[in-house]
Amino acid sequence: MKTLTTLFTAATLVFGANLAMAKDLGPDEALKLRDAGTIQSFEKLNEAALAKHPGATIEDTELEEAYGRYVYQLELRDDKGVQWDVELDAKTGEVLQDQQDD
Template sequence: MKKFAALFAIATLAATAGIAQARDLGPDEALKLRDAGTIQSFEKLNAAALAKHPGGTINETELEEEYGRYIYQVELRDAKGVQWDLELDATSGEILKNHQDD
């Protein structure tokens, strides 16, 4: 029974460690990073996302820090009404993920 409790504790710590590595950044912090040149402008990041889905409209954006990397998340609807989730490296503007939302 003690082995089970120890394994459960280790599994719980491992699971919460992964969760703790992603952190949502508020508007003030995001603007400071943009103004310092650490991340690209939101206009450029939005344009990069929309270039993948011409005629689309952005519904929601979010900036996170994951493992020391700034990730810009974009939810958009394309011209055909299909919902997409994209993730961009906020420093380089590189598209990291581009998948259709279920």
């Protein structure tokens, strides 16, 4: 029983630490990063995401700092009504994740 409690505690701490690693950035901070050239323009990032799903529309976007990098997250809806979650490295435009939303 003691081992199970220890494992549960360790898992909780790791999960909590992972949540603390990501920080949502507000519009003002995002614009400052863009203007400083730290991240790509939102137009370029949007184009990169839409290139993965031609004909899709952007429903929501968010910029966060996670694990020392800026991640631009988009929710897209394609022309068949399927919703996609796309994550890009905001500095390079590299697609980090592209998966269908449940």
